[in-house]
Amino acid sequence: MIEILTIGLNTFREAIRSKVLYLILFFMVLMIGSSFFLETLALDGGDRLIKNLGLSTISFFGLLVAMFIGVNLIPQEVESKTIYTIVSQGVQRWQFVLGKFLGLILTVYVNIALMTVMLLGILLYYFATTDMIEGVTFFWMIKAIFMELLAMLIVVAVAILFSSFSTPILSAVMTGCVYIIGQMTNDFWDYIRLQSEKQGTEIYCAFLKVIYYLCPHLDMLNLKKQVVHFEELGAAAASFPYGAGAFHAITYTAVILFIACLAFSKRDF
Amino acid sequence: MKPKFVLLAIVLLALYLVGQKLAWDSQRYDYVNNYMNRYTSAKMRKVLTAGHDALLADLAMIRGIQFYGMNYPLFDKKPTMYNQFKSLADATIDMDPRHFEAYRFWGFAMTSAQRGKVDAYRFLMAGAHRMAATDEVFTIIQPNMWEVAKDAAYVAEYELQKATKEWGCDAYTFAEKARDCPEFLHRLKVLACRDVDPDPIPALQELATRANQSGNVAIWQLNLDHMRRIISEEHKRFWDAASQAYYEIHGASPTRIEQLTKNVGILKKAVQEYQKVSSEWAEGGVGQLYPNMVNPLPEKKGKLEFRIAQIPELPEDPYGGEYLILDLQGKPSLVGTGINELERESFLEPINQTLKEYQKDHNGECPEDLDAFSQEYNLRLPVADGFGYPLLLDYGKCEFYFPPVSEENPPPLPPYGEEKKTADEEIDLTLMEDDSADSSPASATDEVKAGTADSDG
Structure with a gap:
């Protein structure tokens, strides 16, 4: 456990020294800050725009951090031969993978925390200037960001998995694809249902179902689509599968990390 | 440089410019949102947003506001402009079917075009229906849905001048389904639905029930006022028939109410006329008489009741006064003194x-x-x-x-x-x-x- 924590903290230190991270952070700030000006163009939908832009920025830039920093973590160690030093110290390969995951998720979470503070600050200022006080907004925003944190677990795990056996560019592309596919599994299921109504599509549908069950269900963790509407409905009337979503995120991440550890343990340097 | 190369260069340049001009002509009114609608389905657009559909809907709405500001005077002259604007509206609500602000903005903006008024009504009603849809996630109707339906009713009643009478009534009736629907909308519905169903009894029943159930004096009073107004309209229908009967006999309009009330023949004719009209809307086609208030001057928050008059009961002023004929700018005019x-x-x-x-x-x-x-x-x-x-x-x-x-x-x-x-x-x-x-x-x-x-x- 100590090894995992040590690698994780080192990975975090290394990541926060990365110029790419600061570039991403700069654009995150720019995006969330722009909501401050864009809300004036949205007529009555100003608060709605701030919330949606903020949540989307957190989600999208979380993905970018995972893509551009995460996919480099393992290949960089292999390329610079530092992996030999680490492994020769008695660190197991699976510990190395889990440590990298821990460091990356910490980096992503710190970024999200910064963005959350900024987003809530802008919302607070907006409410103060428009004489609106909506405590319920903050309640739902925190909920949506919490679900985003769970979604990031999956995204980071997937990035680590691809980086454990593939090149950085390919890993980044595949992580991005998994993110997009994960956001549309609900629509994918609709497609399967429609196909299954046709004659002679049993094998095709069975194949599609296998893909469906292999995909992460990020849309189960996507509360930002509904957060604006849920505010008005109230907690009792708005039902979202928080428990199922959290369970899925944790179990899916565990499985992906297991595969990543397995893939990395078989890898020749 | 040889002249034939120069000639070739000029020909190529000319062809290039012609090609550019053709491309410009075909593309200058084509916007991305056109292609979005033409080549992708609503579902596909939603999928392509990769979970950020709410944000993209907001940005599309901002684009819509800008587009409207720049082009709305051209909506009637250039239908393409209007079509682009409408397609952007459709794209926006496909991405967020519960986008309250988008419905209200486009509902208002579409009425800037003559052809857009019907679209605006349909757009708003579609929005109200979408906001009212419930599933395992949205377990109740969106509480602010009534505002979208109310806007639809406004378009039907004022922008379209009640061209289709059912529309206003339908929109108000639908708005009532929302939890936060305010009290005044029920009364607006009663009035709008009177255009569709002239039978005063259901309207009066609803108003009386709402007044009797309400513990609020102001709401009670407003319902009472509306009841009185409806009853007055029905009484006027009766007195107009009586005045017409008087005119047919005497060749002049009555100048005193007694000329009508003391003449049995005139009253009989007026009753027949009212029953004939009311048979068109009454159940079973059997005509009935006008309604009267049981107590025209009730105590505050007292029970409001009405009854259908029986022959030879005359209309009673619902405001507690009596009916008279006074001279208004040279013409005899029926007034209730209450x-x-x-x-x-x-x-x-x-x-x-x-x-x-x-x-x-x-x-x-x-x-x-x-x-x-x-x-x-x-x-x-x-x-x-x-x-x-x-x-x-x-x-x-x-x-x-x-x-x-x-x-x-x-x-x-x-x-x-x-x-x-x-x-x-x-x-x-x-x-x-x-x-x-x-x-x-x-x-x-x-x-x-x-x-x-x-x-x-």
Whole structure:
């Protein structure tokens, strides 16, 4: 456990020294800050725009951090031969993978925390200037960001998995694809249902179902689509599968990390 | 350089420019949103947003606002502009089917085009239906849905001038499904649905039920007012039939209500006429008579009831007065006096209250100089009531009053009386609209003094 924590903290230190991270952070700030000006163009939908832009920025830039920093973590160690030093110290390969995951998720979470503070600050200022006080907004925003944190677990795990056996560019592309596919599994299921109504599509549908069950269900963790509407409905009337979503995120991440550890343990340097 | 190369270069340049021009001509009115609608389905657009559909809907709405600001004067001249605007609206709500602000914005903006008014109604109603849809995630109807449906009703009633009468009624009826639907919308629905179903009974039943169930005095009063208005309309229908029957016999309009009520033949004909009209809407096609209030002047928050009149019961003024025929600009006009009495009460109550204060302050004396009285208490005395009866002061009781409304003693002032033209009796009513504290009470006081002299004499 100590090894995992040590690698994780080192990975975090290394990541926060990365110029790419600061570039991403700069654009995150720019995006969330722009909501401050864009809300004036949205007529009555100003608060709605701030919330949606903020949540989307957190989600999208979380993905970018995972893509551009995460996919480099393992290949960089292999390329610079530092992996030999680490492994020769008695660190197991699976510990190395889990440590990298821990460091990356910490980096992503710190970024999200910064963005959350900024987003809530802008919302607070907006409410103060428009004489609106909506405590319920903050309640739902925190909920949506919490679900985003769970979604990031999956995204980071997937990035680590691809980086454990593939090149950085390919890993980044595949992580991005998994993110997009994960956001549309609900629509994918609709497609399967429609196909299954046709004659002679049993094998095709069975194949599609296998893909469906292999995909992460990020849309189960996507509360930002509904957060604006849920505010008005109230907690009792708005039902979202928080428990199922959290369970899925944790179990899916565990499985992906297991595969990543397995893939990395078989890898020749 | 050889001339043939120069020639070739010129030809190529010319072809290039022609190609660019053709491309420009075909593309200058093609916007991305056009292609979005043409080549992708709503579902596909939603999928392509990769979970960020709410944000993209917001950005599309901002684009819509800008587009509207730049192009709305051209909507009628260039249908392409309008089509692009509408397609952007459709794309936006496909991405967020519960985008409240988008519905309201586009619902308003589409009415800028003549052809857009029907679209606006349909767009808003579709929005209301989408916001009302429930599933395992949205377990109740969106509470603010009523505002979208109300906007649809507004478009149907005012922008489309009730071209399709059912639309307003449908929209208001749908708005009622939302939890936060305000009380006033129920009454608007009753009025809108009266255009579709002229039967007054369901409307009256709904208003009475809502009033009786409400613990709020203001809501009770508003429902009562609407009941009275509907009943008055039905009574007018009956009296118009009676007046018509009188005209057919005498070749002139009646000038006194007794000419109608004392003539059995005329009343019979009016009853037949009303029953004939009401048979068109009544259940089973059996005609019935007009409704009357059980108690036209109920206590505050008292139970509101109405009954359908039975022959030979006459229409009873729902405001608690009686029906008279007064002369309005040279034409006999049916009026119910009850509404005037209620209005008079609202006039007299504050000024008589002030009069009592004056008496208390001046050892029980009644004011001799009403100008000084009105100035001292910063009071504006009304010249006349809603019919044209002047405000009078009874010095004996030290109380303001208006003369009783009667056909024998018609009001001397407009609207039901003729404006006096002689210099002595001329009353400058325009002064009532003047905000200057000096002139307005002076005019009122003159009239009051004249009334006082009459009553004394």
